[in-house]
């Protein structure tokens with residue numbers, strides 16, 4: 292068998308298990324691998340680790356590919372694009388793992404283990420009772436070859452275990468420096484189960500070596516697996532790659548980030564109207580900061596230029612949702628309007644109960660987005676921001692106690708009286724400029740200005756005392772009122788008419 296060598300160009304991989312949604316912790320691992328590969332002019336590989344047959348599902352593989360693409364990552368080799376070291380899905384590689392395991396057994400570096408689950412459990416309990424590390428005691432380590440053959444021939448199930456050397460295991464980590472594990476904490480590990488299924492710690496080494504991975508960048512939940520993997524590289528006589536274990540991501544309460552904290556998967560954030568470039572920018576800052584300075588906004592290209600794996604901190608990063616949303620707002624503001632409108636559209640359509648929008652409806656919604664999106668943190672907040680346009684209810688507007696209080700003042704009555712008359716005399720549609728001059732006229736005629744002038748008018752048209760500027764609202768109301776929608780949008784004049792009808 293060829294002995295893989297890892298010298299040469301940077302080759303890194305992201306190796307998710309298709310057992311669920313891509314969590315931000317894993318997505319950050321994917322991102323750091325991608326940034327490192329792109330920056331070094333190296334190769335980024337996607338490998339599907341589906342040795343856990345009970346939990347792995349093809350639909351999760353499809354979804355994770357979609358989610359990573361959404362985030363803006365691309366890979367040079369993978370199950371969908373192929374590459375020089377196939378297959379890129381572990382379940383397609385069983386025989387290879389078997390062959391290497393047999394080689395290790397024949398070289399005396401691994402051995403067959405006949406211990407049953409019950410025996411192992413009993414040994415474990417005994418060790419724990421004596422306050423010892425529950426290591427495998429090596430029961431089958433030195434069985435005579437004849438006994439092994441006899442028991443195998445008798446059909447006794449057996450696993451294959453690797454012999455862990457009786458010395459500390461060291462490896463280099465780009466984030467943590469040299470890491471050493473004493474041999475007391477690493478015991479002979481199973482590499483192939485008695486069912487014939489190989490285990491993660493084993494297949495990961497075979498794959499990383501065969502795929503000529505130079506740097507293994509992954510979450511620090513794998514730190515304690517690494518000595519086992521290093522022992523495997525050594526047993527196989529292969530060069531050990533560089534490692535970089537990324538710190539755990541914590542929630543705002545400093546507990547490990549989980550569903551309990553709310554949105555945690557790429558799909559969750561996408562469904563909230565978080566832009567991929569905002570999420571990428573934010574995730575890059577989880578454990579990494581640029582040299583000297585507190586710059587926070589980085590486009591993907593800038594990240595590729597500036598990112599430095601050696602500056603990644605080993606201490607945990609706290610996921611700050613507010614900061615992500617702040618960045619998202621920035622990217623919404625600077626985004627190409629057509630693209631932002633396209634992303635925002637489904638949120639608005641859902642709020643309006645529209646299945647198939649006409650091109651006029653889509654144009655109107657693009658105008659709604661252009662006018663209002665810069666004041667939301669996430670695009671799923673847009674319908675709420677546009678609520679006074681989308682779901683205006685004149686009766687509720689007047690009845691709300693805080694509004695009734697404003698409308699019942701003498702000055703408000705004067706403003707409303709004149710304003711209503713002026714709007715009723717208008718021919719539709721009313722432009723933003725025309726609306727502005729009408730308000731000026733009301734101000735002149737009533738001599739009322741500021742909140743006393745604007746609040747009653749705003750209540751009458753929107754149902755609230757504050758909200759987006761009239762300059763933005765009026766054209767959107769006028770344009771929306773000309774569309775055929777499940778629930779019609781009221782024009783400025785229709786709002787005034789509805790108000791009048793309720794007064795009498």
Ligand code: GLU
Pocket residue numbers: 305306307308340495508509510513
């Ligand atoms: N399949 C492993 C995981 O998802 C990959 C670990 C590794 O990168 O080695 O955690």
